[in-house]
Amino acid sequence: MRRCDNATMNDRMAARALVIDDERALASIVASYLRQAQFETTESHEGVEGLRLARELDPAVVVLDLGLPGMDGVEVCRQIRTFSDCYIIMLTARVDEMDKVIGLSVGADDYLTKPFSPRELVARVQAMLRRPRGGASALSVANPTRRFGDLRIDPGGREVWLGDEMVAVTRTEFDILDALSANPNLVLSRRQILDDVWGPGWIGDEHVVDVHVANLRKKLEAIPSEPRYILTVRGVGYRMGQG
Secondary structure, eight states, X not given: OBOOOXXXXXXGGGOEEEEEOSOHHXXXXXXXXXXXXXXEEEEESSHHHHHHHHHHHOOSEEEEESSOSSSOHHHHHHHHXXXXXOEEEEXXXXXXXXXXXXXXXXXXXXXXXXXXXXXXXXXXHHHHHTSOOSSOOHHHHHSOOEEETTEEEETTXXXXXXXXXXXOOOHHHHHHHHXXXXXXXXXXXXXXXXXXXXXXXXXXXXXXXXXXHHHHHXXXXXXXXXXXXXXXXXXXXXXXXXX
C-alpha cells in the first residue's frame, strides 16, 4: 500500500489535498480554505474521477462526500484504501449514525456532518497531518510484539494477528490498538485516545473513538457485545483485556 508522506507544520506547503464533492459550490469553498492554509488542492465532483485523481496525485488528505453520484463515497473510500494510506475525512449530509459507522468502517479517519465550518475542517486536517503516520517509529521498532491471549500486536510491522490469522485493520484502528496496548494497565479516556491518535489539536465529536472501537470489536471479538480484548470502563474509557 502506498503511504502518504508525513506532513509537519514546516512542510505543509507541499501537502496535496483532494476534495471530492458533487456540490460544486461547497467543494470550491472547501478547496479555497485549504489553499489559504497552504495546501495544493484539487477538486473533483464525482466518484470515478475522484478515485482516478487519488491514484494520480497521491494526496496527503482526501475530503470525500458520502453521497456522490455514480460511485458513492463509501466505495471510493474502500478503493482508495487498497492503494493509499492518506487521511480521509468523510462528509455526510445525513445525521444517521449508520452513515458515520459505514464511513469509518471502510477506512475513513474522521467525519463531518453538513452543514459544517470550513475552518473546522481545515483545523482537523492540520491536526491530523501533525501526527506521525505510516511506517514504524524507532520506538515502535524497538518494542516487541504485544500479546493478549490469542491477540498479537506488532508495533514495528503495524500488524494485528488473531491466532494464526492476520486481521485487516485500518490505520486509525491500528493506532487505537497501539495506544491501548502500549499502556495495558491503564484506562485511557476518549480524550486521551484522541490526543494520542488524532493529536492534541483535534476538535470534534469524541464519540468517533467509540465507532472505531466498535469496528475493532467486530474484527477481533468472537462476541463483540462481550469483549475480551478492548474493555469498556464505564464513565472513564477503554483498556486492554488479557483475552
